[in-house]
Amino acid sequence: MSYKNGKDVLPPSLLKQLQEYIQGEIIYIPKREKKRAGWGENNGARLLLERRNKEIYRQYKNGSKMVELIQTFHLSEDSIRKIIGKNKERASNATR
Incomplete structure (x- = not known):
């Protein structure tokens, strides 16, 4: 400003x-x-998190255990579960 x-x-x-x-x-x-940009749109943070979350879901679908995902991405079990749940929902909505 x-x-x-x-x-x-x-x-x-x-x-x-x-x-x-x-x-x-x-x-x-x-x-x-x-005219206001949404959170993370200008600095790329939103895109990075979307990519990370898709990668978490991809690894989960390919058989990675919850403990592995927690250690790999340094997130809590609750956060990993939320990410997986949201991506499952998006995938099911996309197939409808």
Whole structure:
């Protein structure tokens, strides 16, 4: 986030309207809701987790034991079970 002077970026009529509410102070103007990126979309974290979760499910389907998955991916048993459950659900929905 960077600081911008209102008189440099706003039309004069809008600047006058804003001055009725606030003068000489910093105001934050949030992005439009539809323009906001979802969690992990900009830095690739979401994609990495999706790939990891698909790999966990693939290994599970190929016979890996829960203990092996826990040790390989450094996650709790509960987390592994949730990932497997979500991927099972997606797979069953995709075949319908």
